Amino acid sequence: MFAQNGIALKVPMAAASLPATRTAPLDSRLTDSYGRVIHDLRVSITDRCNYKCVYCRTGEAGAQYPELGIDEYLRLIKLFVDLGITKVRLTGGEPLLRRGLLDLVRELAGLRTLEGEKLELALTTNGHLLDSLAAPLKAAGLDRVTVSMDAVDAATFERITRIEGSFRTVLGGVRAARAAGLTPLKINCVLLRGFNDDQIEGFARFAREENVAVRFIEFMPLEEGRLWTPEIVVPLTEIVARIGRVLPLVELPRREASETARRYTFADGVGEIGIIAPVSQAFCGACSRVRLTSDGKIRTCLFSQVEHDLYGRLRGGADDQELRTYIHRTVQGKEARHHIGEPEFLKPSRSMVHIGG
Ligand code: SAM
Helix, strand or coil: CEEECCEEECCCHHHHHCCCCCCCCCCCCCECCCCCECCEEEEECCCCCCCCCCCCCCCCCCCCCCCCCHHHHHHHHHHHHHCCCCEEEEECCCHHHCCCHHHHHHHHHCCECCCCCECEEEEEECCCCHHHHHHHHHHHCCCEEEEECCCCCHHHHHHHHCCCCHHHHHHHHHHHHHHHCCCCCEEEEEEECCCCHHHHHHHHHHHHHCCCEEEEEECCCCCCCCCCCHHHECCHHHHHHHHHHHCCEEECCCCCCCCCEEEEEECCCCCEEEEECCCCCCCHHHCCEEEECCCCEEECCCCCCCCEEHHHHHHCCCCHHHHHHHHHHHHHCCCCCCCCCCCCCCCCCCCHHHHCC
């Protein structure tokens, strides 16, 4: 661990403990050269977003990257499922803006994993359109949603999203999702010192009152502008200490090795808080993810410096076997870890909203 400008940065597990061999045969399950099994695919189905959150966007509206047809996303996702993907999360941009979303979810719900089971289907949304879409999404086969909320105070919330009335609208969406059974319902909150860190204790109460799992996420250098500094990150230890002062926390055991959140409940067992600490306590060594951008590029890490044009190969006439081989080779080259906070760190060419968080 080393300290930089006040925040303790731990070198991710991957650096120290991963072997450097490439052994996985083609056409088997996706495994990278460090032996990590990849079973989690995140797919951005649009680059557009109806919010302009101050820590994410510069304020310019409009997409930067194209979208594929729904049938094309489906074809690409099927290739990954053939290679052992068991969980698909739809994201964006804002995925609820995407025409054809319900058709895509319906088709995905019909796919089976290599074990013959239904895929685990989740979606990450800002919740703005969730009130009317929660029940149809559940009926189409979606299992769960994660709603992004960066404040529980309406004025702060709207200052962040830059959309008037957004707090009430999103709260309605959260309640509709819970009523529709899109559970366990998670709320993601990105904390930035001086922006919304005064919301921490309010979120702890919100988790209990609304019966949701609130997950605080450390801010990563993935914004469109240049806001990130080590000081702006509110680290896990500080969040736990602050909540613990008002409502004592009890840590919950990990459910699986690749779980990114450290989970806590309260002393009376009501409510759940999770903390995702990619900066202060990186979990790259247990990463099981790969991403597909809205324009069909594979990203093997949020911080990848290169993208892999899967869609370009599909358009060029590659057959499924060739595409699967390409995916396999690409995943073999997955990065060991990110380098946030290190002198050699380079921001990726796409920001979070254009990768798909
Ligand atoms: N529009 C959807 C939403 O709001 O959830 C999906 C896309 S959004 C980019 C996905 C998540 O990434 C949101 O929870 C957002 O707060 C988070 N996010 C955006 N920029 C981030 C950053 N620099 N560091 C950490 N999380 C970030």
